[in-house]
Amino acid sequence: MGARKILLLNGPNLNLLGTREPQIYGSTTLSDIESAAVSQASAAGATLSFYQTNHEGKLIDRIHTARTEGIDAIVINPAAFTHQSVALRDALLGVDIPFVEVHVSNIHKREEWRAKSYFSDKAEAVICGLGVFGYKAAIEFVLEHMKEKAKL
Numbered sequence: 001m002g003a004r005k006i007l008l009l010n011g012p013n014l015n016l017l018g019t020r021e022p023q024i025y026g027s028t029t030l031s032d033i034e035s036a037a038v039s040q041a042s043a044a045g046a047t048l049s050f051y052q053t054n055h056e057g058k059l060i061d062r063i064h065t066a067r068t069e070g071i072d073a074i075v076i077n078p079a080a081f082t083h084q085s086v087a088l089r090d091a092l093l094g095v096d097i098p099f100v101e102v103h104v105s106n107i108h109k110r111e112e113w114r115a116k117s118y119f120s121d122k123a124e125a126v127i128c129g130l131g132v133f134g135y136k137a138a139i140e141f142v143l144e145h146m147k148e149k150a151k152l
């Protein structure tokens, strides 16, 4: 059985999905993504909570809280923090919750500095370049293939 309690996290500027650089990120809004994710999890008998913030410390605090909530798996698009945040990396490692890294765009096909991620070497899986379908794919993977925390 896969993860039953999932947390979907989105970093800075992803609240602008749908209007932000649509040639790169498409026209789907974050609230569309979040409600589809909740339905996807509940159809599989799991629960999914979500959070987006533009603030690094708030994202770190949310990750710390996930430990007390018994979250089995995190799906995270760290956005620009991908390329710069040791603190966010340490937070994920600190709570010891397995995570999947998602990027809407193909970070390897853009500016050279975007190819560097502080998360990929610790992620269970990395998805990029699938557009917003990447979230659906990540959640499917978590539901099907990642163990519940209690059984790890």
Ligand SMILES: O=C1C[C@@](O)(C(=O)O)C[C@@H](O)[C@@H]1O
Residues within 6 Å of the ligand: 012, 013, 014, 077, 078, 079, 080, 081, 082, 102, 103, 104, 105, 106, 107, 114
């Ligand atoms: O904000 C983002 C979004 C992103 O994580 C993506 O989803 O493709 C890619 C990052 O380089 C960028 O800073």
